[in-house]
Amino acid sequence: DTAVSQTPKYLVTQMGNDKSIKCEQNLGHDTMYWYKQDSKKFLKIMFSYNNKELIINETVPNRFSPKSPDKAHLNLHINSLELGDSAVYFCASSPWRGGEKTQYFGPGTRLLVL
Amino acid sequence: RKEVEQDPGPFNVPEGATVAFNCTYSNSASQSFFWYRQDCRKEPKLLMSVYSSGNEDGRFTAQLNRASQYISLLIRDSKLSDSATYLCVVTSGGSNYKLTFGKGTLLTVNP
Numbered sequence: 001d002t003a004v005s006q007t008p009k010y011l012v013t014q015m016g017n018d019k020s021i022k023c024e025q026n027l028g029h030d031t032m033y034w035y036k037q038d039s040k041k042f043l044k045i046m047f048s049y050n051n052k053e054l055i056i057n058e059t060v061p062n063r064f065s066p067k068s069p070d071k072a073h074l075n076l077h078i079n080s081l082e083l084g085d086s087a088v089y090f091c092a093s094s095p096w097r098g099g100e101k102t103q104y105f106g107p108g109t110r111l112l113v114l
Numbered sequence: 115r116k117e118v119e120q121d122p123g124p125f126n127v128p129e130g131a132t133v134a135f136n137c138t139y140s141n142s143a144s145q146s147f148f149w150y151r152q153d154c155r156k157e158p159k160l161l162m163s164v165y166s167s168g169n170e171d172g173r174f175t176a177q178l179n180r181a182s183q184y185i186s187l188l189i190r191d192s193k194l195s196d197s198a199t200y201l202c203v204v205t206s207g208g209s210n211y212k213l214t215f216g217k218g219t220l221l222t223v224n225p
Binding site for chain 1: 146148156157158159160163199201205212213214215217218
């Protein structure tokens with residue numbers, strides 16, 4: 001009965017590799033997000049999709065490419081990984097209508113680039 | 115100036131203590147305000163929304179002062195299970211769907 005799930009939970013990889021993180025939500029929400037939490041624990045939004053349409057695109061290197069095949073899924077692909085990409089990546093979802101703005105987070109993917 | 119600034123902490127308090135966290139935000143267009151809680155190595159979870167009139171949920175009381183752009187969270191009768199990082203969160207600019215998080219304040223409640 002997981003609400004927002006992410007895979008993998010841990011990802012250790014070498015610099016220069018390409019990797020993907022997957023996110024799925026079963027809450028029926030229209031909006032999904034990707035956040036990055038760095039080593040200083042600062043949580044910052046990267047992207048948001050509403051019903052498969054990109055609505056928030058923060059200043060993120062274009063090595064990061066989100067893809068939303070349907071409104072229940074938002075994946076994050078990262079090309080040419082760098083040491084500074086090491087962080088915890090959280091997916092989240094929220095309803096779009098009704099004024100409810102609470103975001104529900106997945107458990108996070110801990111990425112370590114060596 | 116950071117968009118959302120919180121007490122840097124950490125706070126170490128004994129069980130039963132009352133503890134208050136403060137937060138200021140820079141964007142006067144922010145419309146929605148929240149406190150989230152993040153346990154060690156876990157995801158953030160909504161603790162409570164913050165309304166202009168102030169609101170209470172059990173031992174937790176949140177206050178908002180729009181004129182001063184200030185948000186607070188008061189925890190009464192602290193429990194060991196309250197130990198966590200408390201994140202002040204506001205919506206950014208004209209978007210009600212972009213949340214901006216403060217860096218968080220770590221609370222440790224000691225027996």
